[in-house]
Amino acid sequence: xxxxxxxxxxxxxxxxxxxxxxxxxxxxxxxxxxxxxxxxxxx
Ligand SMILES: [Zn+2]
Numbered sequence: 001x002x003x004x005x006x007x008x009x010x011x012x013x014x015x016x017x018x019x020x021x022x023x024x025x026x027x028x029x030x031x032x033x034x035x036x037x038x039x040x041x042x043x
Pocket of ligand 1: 011013015016017018019030031032033034036037
């Protein structure tokens, strides 16, 4: 099994949550990581 070290960093926009917590309640999917909570390019 390969470990992708240095890739798939925690999303800086949502802190790895994958979504934003809204002040009025509820949540919104993070556009930065598309809800995955991770960043990094896919090949
Ligand atoms: Zn995100």
